[in-house]
Amino acid sequence: MTPALLSPPRLRELELPNRIVVSPMCQYSAVDGCATDWHLVHLGQYAVSGVGLTIIEATHVERRGRISRGCMGLYPDENEAALVRVVDFYRRHGNARLGVQMAHSGRKGSTRRPWERRGEPLPAGEETWPTVGPSALPFDEGWPQPAPLDAAGLATVRGAFVQATRRAARLGLELIEIHNAHGYLLHSFLSPLSNQRADAYGGSLANRMRFPLEAFDAVRAAWLAERPLGVRISATDWVDGGWTVEESGEFGRELKARGCDFITVSSGGGSPKQQVPVGEGYQLPLAAAVREAAGLPVMGVGMLFDPAHANRAIEEGQRDLAAIARGLLHDPHWAWRAAAALGGEMSHPPQYIRGYLSSWLREQRAGSSGA
Helix, strand or coil: CCCHHHCCCEECCEECCCCEEECCCCCCCCECCECCHHHHHHHHHHHCCCCCEEEEEEEECCHHHCCECCCEECCCHHHHHHHHHHHHHHHHHCCCEEEEEEECCHHHCCECCCCCHHHCECCCCCCCCCCEECCCCCCCCCCCCCEECCHHHHHHHHHHHHHHHHHHHHHCCCEEEEEECCCCHHHHHHCCCCCCCCCCCCCCHHHHHHHHHHHHHHHHHHCCCCCCEEEEEECCCCCCCCCCHHHHHHHHHHHHHCCCCEEEEECCCCCCCCCCCCCCCCCHHHHHHHHHHHCCCEEECCCCCCHHHHHHHHHCCCCCEEEECHHHHHCCCHHHHHHHHHCCCCCCCHHHCCCCCCHHHHHHHHHCCCC
């Protein structure tokens, strides 16, 4: 019997080889939004790793929507052209599916890279750029004050998501995840900690959801009907008075009604005051709650290292797919290890046949000491 983690799920017309997903991980190594050789190697290793799906890191829809100078983008032609080589390599050598996470940093933009003074905001005069948000509330002390988006600004951001979606379609990417988490622009509209507007986009839950849902609708209309579209959310801000799990369930139901195919359930990132109980699998109960409330498949994330644990979470209905980041950074062939541990089979390139513990190799070793 195929272990649950290794069974092939289907999202719209896209069938994945298994339920192991490379979670989008910012590499902060782009040049003016363009992919580089680093991305060719980083993403290329996952093409041959046995995973079912790789989601390209947060890829920003506007230049001002980048987190840092090193962030990926999909706004001018040059960004699109730079990804062609990466996508072609991935297609030529792997069988995993390839998607992209579309993002806008909002008030958390114009920062250093994480290894440069812990990702602090760029100081004045160091090629900074203006940030935007729902309200004129900085992320934290010492951070730039974002300009509240007016009607024209909201339309510009929606249009940027549409243009990036069309570029993703031309590149042949098979899935889009909209980044609606971690305190970035769309999440900041949802959370009352960052959204203090008095118009139709602030106040009540329906109003705070309005712009994120408008952005989703715009992407869904521009995306290919047969290809899946999902949303990554922070299920809770982990701060009193912030965004809640119950509100996430309501947001998920609204997304489902609009043609959303999955929700990736993360948490936090919206406030430096958060108190997060970090530990292996700590976000899985959140994923299970959103899955039940929204009635949608969910990707579970958050320090997932043990294949047996990952498999059990799917068997028990806590999630439908396992999106893994740190575990795959540490061990790019985590999927092979999972298959061996669970007694299943995994795709692998013939060049790596001697390294993958497949049934074929076990038989060869049993029959010949020279195998």
